Amino acid sequence: GENVEQHPSTLSVQEGDSAVIKCTYSDSASNYFPWYKQELGKRPQLIIDIRSNVGEKKDQRIAVTLNKTAKHFSLHITETQPEDSAVYFCAASMLSGGYNKLIFGAGTRLAVHP
């Protein structure tokens, strides 16, 4: 069935270190993979996304990689800062009834310690 698995569920790093979050998806037809950041009590907000015709995308300290063969994609945050602390969700598009919908992973709670 439709499934997106996300690891780890929690991640604690020191300020300045890198953080990596990994996701796998089940539908080989998925072609859009966004990442959302949710601060406590707030709405999830898109931070970066990648489409299946690209293997890697970078935006300042944030990068996403995609391996379509293995059906997994990852979020990389370099030089982490305390304000990076939040819950991060990956998602994959899945076709259903002729329309695309996003299925989300369970989330990763990232804590960046000063």
Place this chain on the structure above:
Amino acid sequence: SQTIHQWPATLVQPVGSPLSLECTVEGTSNPNLYWYRQAAGRGLQLLFYSVGIGQISSEVPQNLSASRPQDRQFILSSKKLLLSDSGFYLCAWSPPGTGANVLTFGAGSRLTVL
């Protein structure tokens, strides 16, 4: 520019009472609309999505229902709430069409069922 409004922001309801959460989108026509639920400390579960007026797809069996009486209005309802309905409900929209696209969330409605 497009904006999404969702209300009420918080509500506390007794078990067995009805529910109505409303979401409207401005600045676009024929958007795809979604209702997600986030249980405490959990991921984002897709409940309903709609690609047009009167067109609702349900993702999980439950005592909730959704309606789309107007192009940019999406309503989540229940006739009788259960304790397990407590959670953070998020409305979202994406541009029209069948292609996978960016999802933008509303501010959310936090429901507590006592």
